[in-house]
Amino acid sequence: MGAERQDATDEYGMPIIPAPGDAAARKRQAIIDAALAEFLAEGYSAASMDVITNRSGVSKATIYKHFGSKERLFLAVVSGVLPKTYADLTPPARALADAPDVRTALVRHTTELARILLRPEIMLLRRLVIGEIDRFPQLGQLWYLVTYDMNNGPLVEMLTDLTAKGELHVPDPKLAVQQLVACTVGIPQLVHTFAPATPVDDSELASTIGSGVDLFLARYGRPPGWHGPA
C-alpha cells in the first residue's frame, strides 16, 4: 500500500540503497511530492493528511515532525514550486541580444513566458494560490516577488535601456511592462483560468501574442521610417 519502505528496486530490478545520512531528506522529499499532488488535486481544505501520509510512504507522525502542521506543510510545498516555475525562462536581456530586432525579441520572450505559465500544472497551482490568498496572504506576496524578480523587473530594465538608446519611447517602463504582459500572455491566461480544459492552440497563441506586441509597439515603438539615430 504505502510505498517503497524496503526492497525498493530501480528500473533494472536492482535494490535502491539510500545513502544513510540522506534518509531523512529523502523522506522529506517524498512528503513534499505527495503533498503537492494532493493539494493540487483537492485544494487546501479538502486535502487529506491521511492521503498524503499513504502516498508518501511515511507515517503521519513523521510528517508532523518535519512540518508541524498542515498549514506549514502547504506553505513549504507551494513556495518551493513557485521559483522553479520561472527557472526555465530565458532572461529578457539575453533574448534581446540574440534577436535581430526589438519586435522579434518581445515576441520570443512573451511566447516563452506564455508557454511556461500556460502549462496545466502551473495554471492549477495559480488557481490554488488565488483561491487560498485570503487564508495565506504570504503566498500572494511570494507570487508577486518571484514574478517581479524573474520577469517584470528585467523587462523594466530592458525597456529603460532601449528608451535611453532611442529605440523605444517608454515614459513609464513599469506600467508599460504590465501592459505588455497583459496584452500578450494575459489574454490566453485569463481564458485558461476560467476554462481549464481548453487546449492551447499554437497558431492562435502566436497570433494573439503577435497582435499584442504590435499593439505595444504602436504606442511605444519608434515611428515607421525611422532607421536609427540621426
Add this chain to the structure above:
Amino acid sequence: MGAERQDATDEYGMPIIPAPGDAAARKRQAIIDAALAEFLAEGYSAASMDVITNRSGVSKATIYKHFGSKERLFLAVVSGVLPKTYADLTPPARALADAPDVRTALVRHTTELARILLRPEIMLLRRLVIGEIDRFPQLGQLWYLVTYDMNNGPLVEMLTDLTAKGELHVPDPKLAVQQLVACTVGIPQLVHTFAPATPVDDSELASTIGSGVDLFLARYGRPPGWHGPA
C-alpha cells in the same frame, strides 16, 4: 443566536408578519444570504453547513430540503450573485452616445467596469470561483457567459460599428476588446488578485486606465490630424 424565528420587529418596533405564502421563500433567502457569507469567508470546502444553519436561523434539515446538498447550495448561491455583479454596468452603446468622443467613452466605460470588478466583495467572489473551478467547471462557463453578455459582447458590437463608420480601424474586434480590457481593468485587477489588502488609489487607477486607452487608440484609433470623413 439563530435569527428572527418569531417576535421579529422592524425598525419601529412593529412586529413583522410575513405573508403566509412567502414563509418558504423568505427562509430560502435567509439560507442564501448566510451561505454566501460563509462561502466567501471560508471557501467551499472549509465552509460549514452547521455555521450556515445557525446564521440563517433555520434548521439543517430545511436547508437540505431546499437545496439537496452542499454542492448544489454552493452553485445556487454563487450563480445567483454573478449576474447581479454586472447589473450596475451602463451598456457601452449608451456610454458612447453620451460621450463627446471615443476616447472619453472608452475611459468612462473601463473606469466604471473597474469600479465594479475591484469591489472587495467581487474580488473575493472571483478568487473563490477561480479556486473552485476544477471542482465546479460550470462556474467558469457561467462567469465567461455573464462577462461576455454584459461587457465583451456589447463592446465588440461597438468597435465593429465604429470601424464601419471609419472612426476606428479594428480588424479583429473580439481580440481588440480582450486587449482593451486587459490593458485597463486587467492591470489593477491582477494586482488585487494577489494582494487583496491593497486599497484602490483613485488617481492611480485613473492614470492606469487613461494610459491603457491611449495604448489601445495608438493602434486602433484614427491617425492624428484626422477630423472626420473626407
Add this chain to the structure above:
DNA sequence: GTCTATACGGAGATAGAC
C-alpha cells in the same frame, strides 16, 4: 415544511514504544 436528534465517517494532531 420544519424541527430535533442522531448516524456515520473522516478530519488534524499526538502519546509512547522502539
Add this chain to the structure above:
DNA sequence: GTCTATCTCCGTATAGAC
C-alpha cells in the same frame, strides 16, 4: 527519527415527530 495506535472533534446528511 520513525512507527503504530488512538484521541477528540467536526463534517455532511438523514430519520422520524409534529
